[in-house]
Amino acid sequence: xxxxxxxxxxxxxxxxxxxxxxxxxxxxxxxxxxxAGGRMPWWLSGISHHMSGYSAVMFTGYAGIxxxxxxxxxxxxxxxxxxxxxxxxxxxxPRLNRMRSRLHVASPLEYxxxxxxxPTQQALAWSGLLLKIVDVGAKWAAIATLLSVFTGISLxxxxxxxxxxxxxxxxxGGLWADALTELGQFVIQLLAGLAMLITVxxxxxxxxxxxxxxxxxxxxxxEPTAGPYTVTFLLAFLFIKTFEYNGGMWNQAQRYMAxxxxxxxxRSARLSxxxxxxxxxxxxxxxxxxxxxxxxxxxxxxxSYALMTEQLLPHGLLGLVVVGFFSHTxxxxxxxxxxxxxxxxxxxxxxxxxxxxxxSSRAGLLAARxxxxxxxxxxxxxxxxxxxxxxxxxxxxxxxxxxGLMGPIAIPxxxxxxxxxxxxxxxxxLTSWAAGLLAFYFTNYDLDGSxxxxxxxxxxxxxxxxxxxxxxxVIGFVRPEDTPERDALIERINADGDGPGTSAAAAVPAQxxxxxxxxxxxxxxxxQRG
Numbered sequence: 404x405x406x407x408x409x410x411x412x413x414x415x416x417x418x419x420x421x422x423x424x425x426x427x428x429x430x431x432x433x434x435x436x437x438x439a440g441g442r443m444p445w446w447l448s449g450i451s452h453h454m455s456g457y458s459a460v461m462f463t464g465y466a467g468i469x470x471x472x473x474x475x476x477x478x479x480x481x482x483x484x485x486x487x488x489x490x491x492x493x494x495x496x497p498r499l500n501r502m503r504s505r506l507h508v509a510s511p512l513e514y515x516x517x518x519x520x521x522p523t524q525q526a527l528a529w530s531g532l533l534l535k536i537v538d539v540g541a542k543w544a545a546i547a548t549l550l551s552v553f554t555g556i557s558l559x560x561x562x563x564x565x566x567x568x569x570x571x572x573x574x575x576g577g578l579w580a581d582a583l584t585e586l587g588q589f590v591i592q593l594l595a596g597l598a599m600l601i602t603v604x605x606x607x608x609x610x611x612x613x614x615x616x617x618x619x620x621x622x623x624x625x626e627p628t629a630g631p632y633t634v635t636f637l638l639a640f641l642f643i644k645t646f647e648y649n650g651g652m653w654n655q656a657q658r659y660m661a662x663x664x665x666x667x668x669x670r671s672a673r674l675s676x677x678x679x680x681x682x683x684x685x686x687x688x689x690x691x692x693x694x695x696x697x698x699x700x701x702x703x704x705x706x707s708y709a710l711m712t713e714q715l716l717p718h719g720l721l722g723l724v725v726v727g728f729f730s731h732t733x734x735x736x737x738x739x740x741x742x743x744x745x746x747x748x749x750x751x752x753x754x755x756x757x758x759x760x761x762x763s764s765r766a767g768l769l770a771a772r773x774x775x776x777x778x779x780x781x782x783x784x785x786x787x788x789x790x791x792x793x794x795x796x797x798x799x800x801x802x803x804x805x806x807g808l809m810g811p812i813a814i815p816x817x818x819x820x821x822x823x824x825x826x827x828x829x830x831x832x833l834t835s836w837a838a839g840l841l842a843f844y845f846t847n848y849d850l851d852g853s854x855x856x857x858x859x860x861x862x863x864x865x866x867x868x869x870x871x872x873x874x875x876x877v878i879g880f881v882r883p884e885d886t887p888e889r890d891a892l893i894e895r896i897n898a899d900g901d902g903p904g905t906s907a908a909a910a911v912p913a914q915x916x917x918x919x920x921x922x923x924x925x926x927x928x929x930x931q932r933g
Contacts, residue, residue, distance in 0.1 A: 407718045407719045407722060408553075408718050408719065408721050408722030408725065409722065410722070411719065411722030411723055411725075411726060412722050412725060412726055415591065415726040416568050418587060419568060419569075419572050419584050419587070419733065420568065420571050420572055422572060422576070422580055422583050422584050422587065423571055423572025423573065423574075423575050423576040423580040423584070424572075424575060424576070425576070425583075430575075430576060430577045430579060430768070431764075431768075432764045432767070432768060433509050433745075433748070433749070433764070433767045433768055433771055434509055435577060435578075435579065436509075436577035436578065436741075436744075436768055436771050436772075437509040437510065437577065437578060437657065437741065437744070437745040437749075437771065438503055438509055438578060438657060438660045438661045439577075439578045439579050439582065439661040441503060441504060441660075441661065441662070441663055442661075442663060443578075443579075443582060443658075443661040443662055443663070444662075444663075444667075445662050445667035445668070445670040445671045445674070446670075446671075446674060447582050447583075447586060448582070448658045448659070448661055448662050448667070448668070448671035449658075449670070449671040449672070449673070449674030449675045449678070450582075450585060450586055450589050450674070450675075450678070451581065451582040451585045451586070451658050451738070452488075452655055452658040452659075452671060452672070452674075452675040453589070453674075453675040453678040453679060453682075454585035454586075454588055454589050454592075454735075455581070455585060455654050455655065455658070455735050455738035455739075456484065456648055456655065456675075456679070456735070457735065460541065460542060460545045461683075461686065462545075462708045462709070463545045463705040463706075463708070463709075464545065464703075464705055465480060465690075466690045466693070466704070466705060466707055466708035467699070467701070467703045467704035467705040467707060468480075468632070469687055469690035469691055469693070469707075470690060470693045470694060470699055470704035470707040470708075471630065471703075471704050472623070472624070472626075472629040472630050472632060473620060473621070473623065473624030473625060473626065473629065473691050474624065474625055474626065474627060474687075474691065475626065475627060475628050475629045475630070475632045476687055476690065476691075477683055477684060477687050478627040478628065478637065479627075479628060479632040479636060479637045479640055480640070480683075481679050481680075481683035481687075482679075482680070483637065483640045483641035483644045483645075484644045484648050484679045485676050485677075485679035485680035486641060486645075486676075487641060487644040487645035487646075487647075487648055487649065488648050488649065488672055488675050488676040488679060489672070489673065489676040490645055490649075491645060491648070491649030491650075491672055492669050492672035492673045492676060493669060494649070494821075495649040495650055495659070495672075495817060495820065496649070496659045496665075496668040496669050496671065496672040497659075497665030497666070497668050497669050498665075498820045498821070498896050498897060499511070499650055499656050499659040499660050499668065499820070500659050500660055500662055500664065500665045500667070500668035501665050501895070501896050501897075501898075502514055502660065502820070502896050503660040503661075504664075504665075505895045505896065506892070506895065506896070508749070509745055509749050510745040510746050510748075510749035510750050511650060511653045511656040511657065511660070511742065511745070511746070511816070512524055512527060512528050512531075512653070512746050512749075512750045512816065513749050513750055514819075514892070514896075515527065515750075515815075515816065515819065516750075517888070517889070517892050518819045518889060518892055518893070519815065519819065519828060519829040519832045519833075520829045521754060522829070522833065523815065523829050523832045523833055523836075524750055525750070525751065525754060526833060526836055526837075527812050527815060527816060527832075527836065528746050528747075528750045528751050529751065530808075530811075530812055530836070530840070531652075531653065531743075531746065531812045532743055532746060532747065532751070532778075534804070534805065534808050534809070534812065535652070535653075535739055535742075535743050535778075535782075536778070536781050536782045536785055537785060537804055537805075538652075538739070538804070538805045539735075539736050539739050539740070539778075539779075539782035539786075540782045540783070540784075540785035540786040540788075541786070541805075542735055542736050542786075543562045543565065543566060543736065543782060543783055543786035544558065544562065544786045544787075546561065546562075546565050546733075547559075547560075547561030547562045547565065547786065550564070550565070550725075553709065553713060553721075553725055558786075558787065559787050562783050562786045562787060563783065565733065565736075566736075566779055566780075566782075566783040568733070569733045569736055569737050569740075569779065570740075570775070570776055570779045572584055572737070573737035573738075573740055573741060573775060573779075574772045574775045574776055575772070577741060577771070578657060578661060578738075578741055580737075581737045581738050581741055582658075582661070584733070584737070585738075588733065591723070591726050594723060595720075595723045595724045595726065596682070596685050596686050597685065598716070598720050598723060598724065599686075599689050599712065599715075599716070599724055600685055600688055600689055602689075602715050602716055602720075603688070603689040603692050603696070603711075603715065606696060606715060607692060607695065607696075612692070613688075616691075616692055616695070619695060620691065620692070620694060620695065621694055624691060624694075631859065631860045631861075632860075633859075633861060635859075635861045635865075636859075636860060636861035636864075636865075639861045639864060639865030639868075640861075640864070640865075642865065642868065643809065643810060643864060643865065643868055646809065646810065646813040646814070646817050646868070647805075647809050647813060649672075649817065650813075650816070650817060651809055651810075651812065651813025651816065651817055652739075652742075652805075652809060652813070653739075653742035653743070653745075653746065654735075654738040654739050654741065654742040656742075657738070657741065657742055657745070658671060658675075659671060659672065689708070689711065690707070690708055693707045693708065693711050696711050696714070696715070697710045697711045697714060698710075712724050712725075736779070736782070739778075740775045740778050740779050740782075741775065743774070743775075743778045744771050744772075744774040744775040744778060745771070747774045747778070748767060748770045748771050748774055752770065752774075807843045807846070807847070807863055807864045807866075807867050807868075808839075808840065808843055808867065809868070810839055810867050810868025810869075810871050810872070811835065811836045811837075811838075811839025811840050811842075811843070811867055811868070811870075811871040812836065813868075814835055814836075814839070814868070814871040814872055814875050815827075815831075815832035815833075815835060815836060815875060818875060819832070819893075820893070820896055820897075821893075821897070822893055822894075822897050824875070824876070824879060825885045825889065825890055825893050826879040826880060826883035826884070826885045827875050827876065827878065827879030827883075827884070828879070828882075828883070828884020828885065828886075828889065829884060830878055830882055830884060831874065831875050831876075831878035831879045831882070831884070832875065834874055834875075834878055835870075835871040835872070835874040835875035835878070836871065838870050838871065838874050839867040839868065839870050839871030839874075840867070842866050842867040842870040842871075843863075843866075843867040846858055846862060846863050846866050846867065847863055
């Protein structure tokens with residue numbers, strides 16, 4: 404990178420901070436901070452949902468998969484996400500929106516204390532928080548790895564720089580800042596991605612590269628599944644991502660909660676699904692061509708895209724592509740930070756602190772900002788250890804740890820929204836959660852904590868979710884715990900229509916207020932309001 408590239412990069416950071424400061428004016432309470440007050444346009448929500456779904460791991464870990472195995476990087480990653488989000492457009496998105504507008508919650512997990520009980524809510528909240536620290540730590544490490552390739556700065560310095568910039572705009576501006584910066588990041592990434600695509604085609608056979616390159620690539624590069632990414636892995640990944648990208652990891656749930664109606668949430672999901680189907684092919688094509696242009700130095704080829712970028716792009720465009728790397732990671736990390744802050748301030752803190760239950764609107768907003776900073780700090784600290792033997796490497800954290808552990812956390816949260824699972828109560832939720840975590844551990848590790856060898860990747864990531872799902876459903880039938888109060892809450896989430904108007908939907912009670920009341924009483928109150 405030369406001075407022109409640095410101007411582009413620093414200018415990008417400046418714009419992100421400016422958007423955060425502007426968004427600060429739109430944040431008056433926790434509803435604005437966590438759900439944009441229920442006023443986010445569907446198209447902004449859809450772009451934000453898409454951008455918050457992937458990070459610089461796309462240009463390191465998945466670039467390595469594309470370099471080694473070719474088209475399978477798309478078929479077994481973004482295609483399942485597109486299908487899963489499309490499924491969730493009718494199944495989950497409108498219900499998550501009605502959860503906010505009718506139950507007046509600011510956190511995705513806030514409804515769980517009435518849907519199940521407080522222990523269930525706390526189990527999911529704490530385990531999800533710890534998992535997200537690891538997940539976001541991997542994202543910081545990925546972007547710092549790229550930054551070190553281009554600038555030579557250390558991993559720790561790269562983590563510190565990106566983390567501080569992200570902390571500024573997402574802490575002062577909340578979800579509004581996240582969504583607006585993600586919109587800007589999408590535009591930048593669009594330009595950077597197209598620039599890289601055109602440059603690679605010029606380097607090879609021009610526009611005809613799109614169809615002439617396949618005979619020149621390594622054998623099997625055009626196969627839809629290859630290596631450890633088998634058909635079984637594809638089906639398992641589709642199953643996992645249907646839960647994860649429809650709200651199982653919380654930050655995507657917030658995008659649906661932030662729209663003004665259930666219908667808008669559905670449109671938002673459909674836009675995100677379309678973007679997942681189309682845009683990754685533009686990003687992946689240069690990665691598929693990379694074996695013809697560069698020789699990866701790392702065993703997992705995670706440096707291939709960075710090397711190709713540095714070799715092919717002129718200064719200025721190089722800076723733009725580096726900004727594109729940053730845009731992915733900052734989008735995902737800021738959205739995760741906001742979601743974790745919501746869960747901590749609305750679900751965890753009130754259980755352990757009487758003072759937290761009595762926070763005023765202003766105190767709650769301050770707590771939200773401080774917990775956002777705390778989460779970012781912890782994830783940045785962990786990022787410096789991401790290549791240790793415990794975590795092994797970036798891509799193993801993202802694929803194995805997150806995909807494997809997400810299911811037990813997401814199953815009770817997501818399926819608890821649906822009428823079909825109304826019989827599954829606290830026993831089903833806690834048992835399925837605990838058994839899923841144990842299944843992950845014993846699938847991946849021996850009793851002494853050493854990594855278990857010889858277990859196929861698809862079983863490592865799919866078995867915990869499968870165990871949780873089966874137990875959640877079976878226990879619900881064997882030991883049903885549906886009550887009139889729980890049935891009433893589920894009906895409020897599932898009934899057609901968009902509920903109260905925008906102003907009522909935006910109102911979120913203080914800590915420990917009306918949402919703690921029995922669901923049946925809440926239903927009666929809603930009926931009285933008309």
